Amino acid sequence: MKLPPEQQADLVDLGFMDARAKLLDIAAFLDRVERHDQEDDYRVKDLYKMLSNLNDSGAERVKNILIGLSDPSTEPIAKAHTKGAAGAYDPEAVL
């Protein structure tokens, strides 16, 4: 659904500063975990992997990052051992 040009707002004006701030937050987070030697965490490793999606074209960056951070299995697990989720898939988690 594309809006007619006369209705379309300047999306860069609306969103650039917000996107810039979030990009700097990601960089600061990675600097922080590196300074404190916590880069081996599987979540940080996944975050590094997902960053490559930002250079893609095709306007499916978000979808591809979400898929990349998802559990790729398809069968139900035997039993839930926790109620929470971590935001990245840990292949070594007890299922």
Place this chain on the structure above:
Amino acid sequence: MRYIEPHAHMVSRTTDDYLKLATAGCAAISEPAFWAGYDRSSEQGFYDYFCHLTGFEPSRAAQFGIKHYTWMCINPKEAEDMALADAVLDLIPEFLAKPTVLGIGEIGLNKNSRNELDILEKHIQLAEDHDQLILVHTPHLEDKLKGTLLIIDALKNHAKIDPCRVIIDHVEEHTVTPVLDAGFWAGMTLYPESKLTAQRAIDIIECYGNEQIWMNCACDWGVSDPLAVPKAALEMKRRGHSPERVHQVVFENPKAFMSQCDKFGV
């Protein structure tokens, strides 16, 4: 602006939040049954919770001129205790007759376990047996994609369940397509961190259209914003969407879905 908040857990919010919602133009709230943040120790705890949802909470909302509706279930987070879950399922039919109960929800999966799936199946059967609308919770974060696909399969196994009478909530960019393609309604939850931002939700509307889709705040006892829907409406306006389209998404769409239950009125 008049709008409907179709998913909010008001039992865990203050009266100040009701005041904010009313001031922002909220005409009606629907509140699915959910996890309390801890496992309840008996079915009696659920009975009391269901009494709260169908008695006290509508009267609290009415003080602010807001209509309050609700949904009945045991949340998938409490599905591993199968005996308790079965006992709670036995309580639900009594509450389905209450004047503000719209259906079964929010049912679904959390960690995508076999027991969760078993209890989900029983909820779907209950909805089928009692001709109820269904509101579905999809799992969080890394569990969402797998869980959403398992839920869609479980629903499709029930030939008598009309997809138009089911809303699958908490969709994101990687799950919205299978939900809409199968004919279900899609709910988008606006959370500061763990689900959709207003900007991403409007992106989804721009990519997939504004049919069979709603937005909600799902405010509860966690990090959440009861005013997330009117803020997303503002984002739509800033981008240039017409007042009619905004009204369609934040008022007419939830009204259309929930009006399939003749108890709903706004």
